[in-house]
Amino acid sequence: MAGRLSSLTLFIALTGCAQVHSGGMLDPAGPVAQVQRDHFLIVVALVAIVIVPVFLALPWILWRYRLSRKSTDYKPDWDFDRRIEWVIWGVPVLVVAVLAAVLWINVHRIDPYRPLALQGVPQGAPPLPVQAVGLDWKWLFIYPEQGIATVDELVVPAGRDIAFDLTADGPMMSFYVPRLGGQIYAMAGMRTQLHLAADAPGGFRGLNTQYNGVDFHRQSFRVRALPPREFAAWAARARSAPPLDVARYAKLVEPSVTARPLVFGRVEPDLFAKVIGKYEGGSAPHHMAQAAR
Amino acid sequence: MISGLSYWIFGRLEWSDLLIKSNAIATGASCMVVIVAIAIVALLTWTGRWGWLWREWLTSLDHKRIGIMYIVISFIMMARAIAEAMVMRTQQAMAAGGGTDLVGAEHFGQLFTTHGTVMIFFVAMPFLSGLINYLLPLQIGARDLSFPFMNAVGLALTWAGAVLIMVSLTVGDFSTGGWSAYPPFTELAFSPGEGVDYWIWSVTLTGIGTTLTGINFAVTIYKERCPGMHLMRMPLFCWTALCTAILIVFALPPLTVASSLLALDRYLDFHFFTNGSGGNMMNYANLFWLFGHPEVYILILPAFGVWSEVISTFSGKRLYGYRSLVLATMCIAVLSFTVWMHHFFTMGQSANVNAAFGFATMLIGIPTGVKVYDWILTMYRGRIRFSAPMLFAITFLFSFVVGGLSGILLSNAPTDFAMHNSLFLVAHFHNMLIPGTLFGFIAGYMYWFPKAFGFRLDERWGRIAWGLWTAGFFAAFAPLYSLGLMGAMRRTSQTYDPAYEPFLYVALVGAALLFAGFVALVVQLVVSTRHRDRLAVPIGDPWDGRALEWFTPSPPPEWNFARLPQVECIDAFAREKREGDPYAPQDGDYADIEMPRNTGLPTLIGMAGIACAFGLVWHIWWMAIVGFVAMWGFLVARSFESRTTRTIPAATVREANEAWLSRARMARAVPREIEFTAANTGRAEPLA
Numbered sequence: 006m007a008g009r010l011s012s013l014t015l016f017i018a019l020t021g022c023a024q025v026h027s028g029g030m031l032d033p034a035g036p037v038a039q040v041q042r043d044h045f046l047i048v049v050a051l052v053a054i055v056i057v058p059v060f061l062a063l064p065w066i067l068w069r070y071r072l073s074r075k076s077t078d079y080k081p082d083w084d085f086d087r088r089i090e091w092v093i094w095g096v097p098v099l100v101v102a103v104l105a106a107v108l109w110i111n112v113h114r115i116d117p118y119r120p121l122a123l124q125g126v127p128q129g130a131p132p133l134p135v136q137a138v139g140l141d142w143k144w145l146f147i148y149p150e151q152g153i154a155t156v157d158e159l160v161v162p163a164g165r166d167i168a169f170d171l172t173a174d175g176p177m178m179s180f181y182v183p184r185l186g187g188q189i190y191a192m193a194g195m196r197t198q199l200h201l202a203a204d205a206p207g208g209f210r211g212l213n214t215q216y217n218g219v220d221f222h223r224q225s226f227r228v229r230a231l232p233p234r235e236f237a238a239w240a241a242r243a244r245s246a247p248p249l250d251v252a253r254y255a256k257l258v259e260p261s262v263t264a265r266p267l268v269f270g271r272v273e274p275d276l277f278a279k280v281i282g283k284y285e286g287g288s289a290p291h292h293m294a295q296a297a298r
Numbered sequence: 299m300i301s302g303l304s305y306w307i308f309g310r311l312e313w314s315d316l317l318i319k320s321n322a323i324a325t326g327a328s329c330m331v332v333i334v335a336i337a338i339v340a341l342l343t344w345t346g347r348w349g350w351l352w353r354e355w356l357t358s359l360d361h362k363r364i365g366i367m368y369i370v371i372s373f374i375m376m377a378r379a380i381a382e383a384m385v386m387r388t389q390q391a392m393a394a395g396g397g398t399d400l401v402g403a404e405h406f407g408q409l410f411t412t413h414g415t416v417m418i419f420f421v422a423m424p425f426l427s428g429l430i431n432y433l434l435p436l437q438i439g440a441r442d443l444s445f446p447f448m449n450a451v452g453l454a455l456t457w458a459g460a461v462l463i464m465v466s467l468t469v470g471d472f473s474t475g476g477w478s479a480y481p482p483f484t485e486l487a488f489s490p491g492e493g494v495d496y497w498i499w500s501v502t503l504t505g506i507g508t509t510l511t512g513i514n515f516a517v518t519i520y521k522e523r524c525p526g527m528h529l530m531r532m533p534l535f536c537w538t539a540l541c542t543a544i545l546i547v548f549a550l551p552p553l554t555v556a557s558s559l560l561a562l563d564r565y566l567d568f569h570f571f572t573n574g575s576g577g578n579m580m581n582y583a584n585l586f587w588l589f590g591h592p593e594v595y596i597l598i599l600p601a602f603g604v605w606s607e608v609i610s611t612f613s614g615k616r617l618y619g620y621r622s623l624v625l626a627t628m629c630i631a632v633l634s635f636t637v638w639m640h641h642f643f644t645m646g647q648s649a650n651v652n653a654a655f656g657f658a659t660m661l662i663g664i665p666t667g668v669k670v671y672d673w674i675l676t677m678y679r680g681r682i683r684f685s686a687p688m689l690f691a692i693t694f695l696f697s698f699v700v701g702g703l704s705g706i707l708l709s710n711a712p713t714d715f716a717m718h719n720s721l722f723l724v725a726h727f728h729n730m731l732i733p734g735t736l737f738g739f740i741a742g743y744m745y746w747f748p749k750a751f752g753f754r755l756d757e758r759w760g761r762i763a764w765g766l767w768t769a770g771f772f773a774a775f776a777p778l779y780s781l782g783l784m785g786a787m788r789r790t791s792q793t794y795d796p797a798y799e800p801f802l803y804v805a806l807v808g809a810a811l812l813f814a815g816f817v818a819l820v821v822q823l824v825v826s827t828r829h830r831d832r833l834a835v836p837i838g839d840p841w842d843g844r845a846l847e848w849f850t851p852s853p854p855p856e857w858n859f860a861r862l863p864q865v866e867c868i869d870a871f872a873r874e875k876r877e878g879d880p881y882a883p884q885d886g887d888y889a890d891i892e893m894p895r896n897t898g899l900p901t902l903i904g905m906a907g908i909a910c911a912f913g914l915v916w917h918i919w920w921m922a923i924v925g926f927v928a929m930w931g932f933l934v935a936r937s938f939e940s941r942t943t944r945t946i947p948a949a950t951v952r953e954a955n956e957a958w959l960s961r962a963r964m965a966r967a968v969p970r971e972i973e974f975t976a977a978n979t980g981r982a983e984p985l986a
Contacts, residue, residue, distance in 0.1 A: 028795075029784035030716035044712040052706050055667050056699040063674055063695055070613070072681045072970060080679040081985065084616040093671040094622075097664040104706070105657045111712040112656065116649035176483040177579060179644060179719060183785035188715045190645045192580075193482065193573040197646035214719035214787045216476060217483055219403040222790040284574040 037186030132166035139178035139191040141260035142224040158266030162236035179215040194284030203230035246270035309918035357896040359446035368428030375420040393792035406791035407474025414477025436847035439524025454904030455507025481571035499911035512546025538603030541631040549592035556585035587638035601738025613680030626665035652711035659709035686760030687741035701729030722782025753833040759822035766815035774808025777801035835980030842982035844872040860955035
């Protein structure tokens with residue numbers, strides 16, 4: 006039957022993802038994505054307990070009890086069996102109970118707000134703070150300790166917990182680096198947090214996943230994880246770039262796509278707080294609305 | 299002065315808003331709407347059918363006619379929404395790897411917004427309202443719904459919303475904010491045009507209509523059951539209708555509140571959901587999904603009801619685990635209100651909250667799994683006939699468990715962090731809504747069509763449609779699961795990763811197959827109508843049905859039952875066929891029957907609703923006020939109408955009923971092996 010065949014194809018397609026991944030969550034490059042991948046596989050395995058019987062029993066029943074076979078055990082009034090009832094309620098209950106326990110553990114292990122416990126890193130070692138601001142249609146990353154900023158390029162030291170603070174200066178956006186894990190919304194006037202780390206040096210893709218207008222599909226950024234020493238060297242070089250002053254920031258906020266990543270050598274220390282503060286109280290900028298009226 | 303005057307007359311509407319759009323495809327669609335509208339008007343005038351349309355349909359309060367009109371709306375809107383899906387998939391496949399754009403990003407945004415809005419509010423909702431409208435009174439042995447006038451108003455508000463969304467294709471632009479219309483993107487600052495207003499008013503109109511309908515269904519089930527029809531003797535479809543009605547009553551008001559608050563933000567500069575001035579869009583997300591999550595169960599529960607009827611009938615067997623299925627349905631209905639926050643696990647709430655809502659969501663998997671097993675056990679020890687509705691049921695059972703798996707994956711915050719907003723999510727909800735809801739409704743349409751029109755649908759074209767829908771569904775959505783896991787996001791008009799390309803092409807082929815499946819349904823309808831004499835089943839029981847609706851002629855008379863039936867068990871009609879003589883003459887006294895008198899007021903209310911909403915969208919204030927006042931005026935006028943019913947004399951009822959019974963007695967009972975042949979005139983020989 007075509008139905009059965011196509012279901013099979015779907016399953017192959019689902020399991021085939023492990024081979025065809027192209028920088029997705031099944032190819033983790035950091036501890037958070039690792040937990041997500043493991044959780045994915047555990048859920049699939051546990052739910053299989055419930056769904057595999059359907060794939061086995063249904064074809065058999067359809068074959069055996071088709072009208073043309075004139076089965077002798079036709080029982081039109083058979084409609085209940087207490088033992089079967091225990092199994093079909095009980096097994097899913099047990100599966101969900103186990104899933105709930107696994108969920109409880111993992112949801113806390115990779116709580117976006119919680120610093121990561123990384124292997125080979127001493128307990129209590131401070132994470133690297135990065136402030137991410139979602140703009141139409143670009144990401145601004147501020148490094149408060151280094152006093153520098155980048156647009157559409159996130160450079161981080163490999164093996165170190167990166168503590169993101171996120172907000173938006175524009176509509177809501179969602180920050181996501183598929184191979185490193187996580188995803189969290191960035192909203193104007195609010196601060197959300199996220200912790201990510203890369204296992205080893207490498208390059209990854211990051212993006213905004215929440216639709217915010219015509220150039221939404223172009224709001225992606227490069228992530229470069231460098232060995233710690235190279236990161237320090239990069240940050241030192243970045244300081245010689247031009248500063249992110251008020252005028253330049255005002256230009257960035259305008260809806261546009263930057264052709265290539267930008268680097269700024271100096272940032273107002275409280276820019277991130279100012280961006281959030283812009284939306285508090287009654288002084289929200291409604292420049293586009295006014296222009297439209 | 300002139301411009302001031304033109305504002306008072308036409309609001310923001312300008313010549314440039316009419317007909318011509320940003321690109322050829324949009325302009326073509328816009329012109330097509332106009333051409334089709336003109337063609338329909340011309341056809342009605344040419345054939346002199348205006349009077350017929352008004353007398354027989356637009357003024358009818360008969361639940362059966364209202365049900366059919368709901369389903370007609372659904373099919374018309376489905377044509378549009380599937381065409382839009384085709385365009386979107388073509389755009390993505392063409393633009394993959396930096397190819398050429400078919401429609402451009404702005405139009406693409408409108409396409410995914412209208413596709414979602416239309417499919418949810420103007421395809422799935424009218425379809426389920428139509429099915430329940432048609433069947434509920436027949437299945438519980440009632441003459442009509444409790445509030446026939448309110449029922450017609452609900453229908454009018456639904457088509458008013460549908461007309462408004464069709465108008466948006468020609469006049470101005472639609473929203474690009476997605477079917478969920480999340481602010482702040484949909485606030486004035488970022489979406490200053492008329493698009494979001496179109497969304498707000500079409501959804502608000504239909505939302506109010508649906509609320510009225512939900513109240514009507516619930517009251518009808520509580521109050522209108524025939525003697526002996528205890529709740530625990532109702533067909534499963536009525537149970538799902540009851541749960542859906544309760545969900546509608548509780549879930550639709552939050553939607554109306556959310557869309558109204560968004561309107562206040564946009565029209566009167568309130569700040570409920572704006573970025574600044576104390577607004578907070580998280581409140582919108584809460585309100586919207588407080589509606590939105592129960593909504594998916596509103597959509598799928600009636601389909602579960604259809605599956606229960608279809609599988610039991612075509613297996614020639616009682617439903618396995620009736621009590622289990624009722625309990626499971628109720629569990630799902632209650633739990634559906636406890637899970638809305640899984641739609642925004644990534645909005646920054648605490649891990650404990652995410653765990654709690656993930657757990658609540660997974661709990662729904664338990665009763666849903668039980669249902670799947672119960673349906674399979676219904677087939678066990680049965681005699682299965684592979685009719686077209688049954689084939690849809692089989693595709694459903696296989697694919698639904700895959701959708702369940704992906705649903706559990708999404709309900710776990712750790713995995714949801716990686717899949718939120720991705721094509722994996724798109725694949726998941728289409729997996730639930732196409733085989734789950736839409737296939738259920740199509741199966742129900744094919745299964746009950748002979749009841750409504752007196753002839754069966756062509757079986758061969760039904761199977762072709764099934765093959766195309768099934769193949770199309772898997773081809774269109776299996777690749778999206780993979781794409782989602784690879785990190786491809788929804789609502790992207792183009793992608794730059796060459797690895798995505800083959801998947802996008804397969805998805806495009808799938809969309810084309812789904813479109814072909816829709817065409818096959820149309821062909822089936824045309825072919826069947828042309829051969830309606832050969833397919834006629836006037837006696838009314840072509841499938842060896844089990845519930846009361848099959849104990850009526852096809853189509854049933856306006857009054858449904860000459861005398862209200864008396865039932866003693868589940869599947870009363872099936873038992874009567876095996877143990878008694880359902881078609882014996884019903885001697886004794888027939889009584890006069892009171893039926894609601896036709897009225898044009900609901901249609902006028904719908905038209906006033908369109909005027910009001912259109913005026914609001916374009917800031918044509920006089921039109922908005924006139925429309926609003928007229929809506930209430932017609933409602934007030936109704937309260938002064940004293941002659942709301944008319945009486946059908948007992949003699950008429952007796953004559954019609956005895957004629958039907960004697961025809962049924964004379965007809966040959968048809969065995970199941972030849973139920974798809976011309977020999978089947980609607981009297982079934984039960985399996986032994």
